[in-house]
Amino acid sequence: MKKFIPLLLIAILIISACGRPSGSSSEGNEDTYTIRIAHLVPEEQSSHVAAETFKEKLEKESDGRIKVELYPNGQLYGSDREAIEAVQLGNIEMTIPAVAPLASFNEKFLVFDLPFLFNSNEAAYKALDGELGQELMADLEKNDLKGLVFGENGFRHMSNNNGPIENPDQLKGLKFRTLENPLHTDTFKAFGANASPFAFGELYTALQQGTYDAMECPVSLYYTNKFYEVQDYLSLTGHVYAATALLMNNDFYNELPEDLQKLVTEASEEYRDEQRGLAQEQDVEFLGKLKENGMEVNDLTDEQRDAFREAASSVYDQYVPKIGEDLVDKALEANN
Numbered sequence: 001m002k003k004f005i006p007l008l009l010i011a012i013l014i015i016s017a018c019g020r021p022s023g024s025s026s027e028g029n030e031d032t033y034t035i036r037i038a039h040l041v042p043e044e045q046s047s048h049v050a051a052e053t054f055k056e057k058l059e060k061e062s063d064g065r066i067k068v069e070l071y072p073n074g075q076l077y078g079s080d081r082e083a084i085e086a087v088q089l090g091n092i093e094m095t096i097p098a099v100a101p102l103a104s105f106n107e108k109f110l111v112f113d114l115p116f117l118f119n120s121n122e123a124a125y126k127a128l129d130g131e132l133g134q135e136l137m138a139d140l141e142k143n144d145l146k147g148l149v150f151g152e153n154g155f156r157h158m159s160n161n162n163g164p165i166e167n168p169d170q171l172k173g174l175k176f177r178t179l180e181n182p183l184h185t186d187t188f189k190a191f192g193a194n195a196s197p198f199a200f201g202e203l204y205t206a207l208q209q210g211t212y213d214a215m216e217c218p219v220s221l222y223y224t225n226k227f228y229e230v231q232d233y234l235s236l237t238g239h240v241y242a243a244t245a246l247l248m249n250n251d252f253y254n255e256l257p258e259d260l261q262k263l264v265t266e267a268s269e270e271y272r273d274e275q276r277g278l279a280q281e282q283d284v285e286f287l288g289k290l291k292e293n294g295m296e297v298n299d300l301t302d303e304q305r306d307a308f309r310e311a312a313s314s315v316y317d318q319y320v321p322k323i324g325e326d327l328v329d330k331a332l333e334a335n336n
Contacts, residue, residue, distance in 0.1 A: 033256065035248075036069045038076040038083050039096040040200055042224045046282050047096050047151060047244060048072045050275035057267045062260060078201035081180050088144045090249050098153060099243040100181040105143045108136050110319060111327045113183040115312040116305075118241045119335045121152070121280065127334035128243055132327065137245075146253040148268035152279040153218040153242035158235045159227065160214035164298040165235035168192050168311040177203060177212040184240070187315050188216075191308065204230060218242055220279065223286035228293045236299045239308060246271060 035058070041047050048070070055068035071092075077083040080097035081104060087095050088105075102109040111117075111132075118124040127133060128150040137147030158165050160174060168191045176193035178184040188195035193214070198206060206212050207230040215231065216239070222228060246268050253261065291297055300308075320328050 030065055031257075032065050032067065033252075033260070034067045034069065035094055035252075036071065036092040037094040037096065038071040038086065038092050040072075040074045040077075040080060040083070041096075041221065042073050045220055045224045046275050046278035047153075049278055050151070050271050051096065053274055054267050054271040057270065058263060061263055061267075066260060066263075074201040079180065079199040084145070084247065087247055087249050090251065092249075093252050094246070094248045096151065096244055096246055098179065099150070099245050100179040100184060102140075102245065103181050103183065105145070106136070106140060107322065108139060108324070108327060110181075110183050111136075111323045111331050112243060113179075113181055113187075113240060114319065114323075114328065114331070115187050115239050115315060116309050117331055121154075121241070121276075123334045124152075124241045124243065125276070127331050130334070132330040132334075140247070141250050144250050146248040146250040148246040148248060148265070149272040151244040151246060151272055151275045153244055154220060154279055154283050155238040156216050156218055156240045156242050157222075158214065158216045158237045158239070159222065159231040159233060159295075161232045162213070164233050164296065165237065166298070166300065166304050167307050171214070175211070175213045177206065177215045183315065183319055186318065187239070187312055190314050191311050203227075207231065218283070219287050219290070220282045222295075223282075223289055228290050228295045232294070232296060234290060234295045234297045236297065237305070237308065238300075239312075244275075 037051060037055075039047060039051070043049075051070055051072075055070060058066045058068055076092065077086060080095070080101040083092070083095040084097055084101060084105060086092045099109060099112050103113065112128075118127070133150055140147040162174070163170070165171065171188070172192040174193045176188050176195040177198045178188050178195050180197045180199070185195050185197055198212065203212070203215065204225060204227065207215065207227070215227070216237075217227070222231075222234065248264070253264070256264065287297065
């Protein structure tokens with residue numbers, strides 16, 4: 001009997017351990033949860049700054065039941081796609097990718113990559129936070145992802161080393177880096193560029209070595225990643241509004257106690273509001289700093305932008321049937 005009791009205790013401990021959620025441990029009578037968040041942007045960019053607040057809120061208001069570890073600047077993964085896959089598999093709990101790579105996991109997200117879809121930040125918010133955005137976030141659950149909120153990278157602009165870009169003809173022959181998203185690549189091919197996707201974490205070196213001549217991204221990323229050192233001309237084309245997404249492993253979210261799920265949801269909404277505000281402030285601040293660091297910046301007239309819209313019309317013909325007219329219409333309605 002005495003030999004049996006220790007064996008029984010060991011069996012109970014093993015069963016208890018197997019029953020705990022991934023990413024959790026037990027302290028006293030309550031489970032604690034570690035949330036690892038990996039993303040590509042540097043520490044001063046708005047997504048990371050707001051993630052620091054997200055971390056503080058979760059750790060404080062959970063009374064220590066949640067611990068958050070931040071891994072910015074591509075410390076763990078060199079591309080958004082890799083980070084999303086890691087969250088899917090449960091290798092990490094969260095990431096904050098650009099929305100564009102999500103289309104590789106769920107084609108419905110291609111709708112947000114259509115060129116010149118939104119006329120303003122406010123129109124984008126209306127679509128992302130409304131029926132369309134919530135429908136797509138819910139659809140991510142079949143991809144083992146919990147979509148929490150949409151954040152902002154802002155409107156994307158083009159850069160190169162040849163000169164100001166004012167019309168599609170000036171893109172012909174340029175080796176142009178695009179996002180890891182077929183619609184983005186096809187858009188720049190429609191503009192006439194020699195376009196191909198490439199991992200963001202390795203882009204600076206690729207530009208420095210001449211693997212690519214040109215690129216496009218939001219103002220904040222031009223500055224925080226020091227692309228002004230390898231790109232001379234920035235043209236404010238605003239061809240695509242770039243959202244980000246706060247994503248969590250779906251099983252991990254579902255295994256959280258109800259009160260912690262509610263806290264994560266609340267902290268996510270606060271993250272979204274803070275991050276968007278910071279992103280707009282940084283667009284103004286960082287554009288000035290890009291000029292100070294030697295980038296020549298030009299804006300487009302309405303007529304010049306219309307030439308790009310016309311060149312991109314074939315992309316709508318190609319992708320709207322694939323995405324679904326209903327989703328595209330819901331997005332366009334946000335401009336009204």
